[in-house]
Amino acid sequence: MKRIRIHVFLLLAGTLKLYAQTDELNQFWNEYAFTKDLSQKWALELNIGLTTSSVSHDNNIFYNLTQVYGRGWAHYRPDDRWKISFFYAYFFNKNVPELNQKEAPEIRMAVQGMYRLLKEGKCKVNLRARFEDRHLQNEDGYFEAVMRFRFQVRAVYSFTKNDVDKNAFYAFVSDELFFKTKSQVSGPDLFDRNRATIGLGYFLTDDIQIEVSYANEIMPREPINQLVNAFQINIVFNDFLPNLIKSITPKKPIIE
Template sequence: MKKFTAQYYLLLAFLTLLLLPNTTAAQSERIKDFNQNGWYMYFGDHSLTDKWGVHTELQIRRYNLLKDPQQLLIRTGVNYNITDNAMFTLGYGFIETYPYGDFPAADDFVEHRIYEQLQLKGSISRVGLLHRYRLEQRWVQSPITSDYTYLNRARYMLRATLPLAGTTIEAREPYLAAYDEVFIGFGNNIQRNIFDQNRAYLALGYRFSDAAALEVGYLNHIVQKASGMVFEHNHTLQVGLTYNIDFRKQ
């Protein structure tokens, strides 16, 4: 995973463009909904043994940066380290979404989610790379009837980090972070939003210690609603704290 060719990235960019609904007919039907959001997040991967660990995550997402609620996300999982550079996770997420934007949901609604995830680490020179592949099985509540609909979704994220002092990111050093993640719906009950979301992110990070880091950045978040007509363009402030506890030392 340490070396990747330029052709790989060109292919990835080409496939991403193909997946985006960018035909002239589709563009003529689009309704754009612009929002300013703030996501305030905590992430932790805690080692229990050399192979096993626990993932914990809390995200408080706000509409109008801080003023109004947008979403609450709680996610946990069991990690298994296949190698030093490969980790598999099986987990559960609880999500509560509130009405926001110019095309809000009729009421609050919740989602229960099971996910399977594979993370692969690599590098190109000083740039650290992370590939994250995730499958999600989603039970999404209707805000009108309270009934649940089952949905499948696949996600792929490519994340890069660049140290700003030295060749690696060490304690008490800043760094740059960027990622792009595409969401694709598939299976029964998918409507016109096979392309579900895209997230493009750029941030400045600071590693306080081997266990803790903070990132503050901008997320360009595009969401296609189920109708295929409404596209959210969410300009989002992200503040993320990572704190990993190694219980093997206890």
């Protein structure tokens, strides 16, 4: 009986130690996406986003502006299941909790493949793999190369119709694993993080789509693990600017 008590005590002590070594933060993620279809196979996309975060002594989700970024995409669809994408981006990182310095400007490039595992009916499942080539500026002024691999499974369920398009109201859930190489800025860990997301989306019009979600991000670190609770709002404008210009441009009178 005494031995059992000792084991229970050690288990509780280990649990409390793990909890004490976890730093929990609240964040707000916001992104605006502008897309333009060039043809049935090719499309362009521009993302503009920002991240704010709480700190250990203040739970205000908007306490710090930690990241501002711009990202340009080129998408290629060889068929109705595959989409191959490339992007080039600039991230201004400041007081990012998981980085080892206050400011870390970053240039990021990536190649990404997405596969539609289930594409029929109201429930659709996508698999996504991404290789990122990150160049983070260290305190000595040099850009360190960090390779990162991400794999995501995402399911979308439409409440109103089979296709997720105009007037569609839908829910989505995803889980993503991150692995990286070590560096002075990003740390020595191979496993970077796990990100689980759940949310709702709605097409306001053919051109405007909004998604609201909650993300839980776990980052094992030494000596303190990090846990992020993020509230996210993404707004997508599909061919919005060309259609807007077209709608406000006066039509030429037809001369018979």
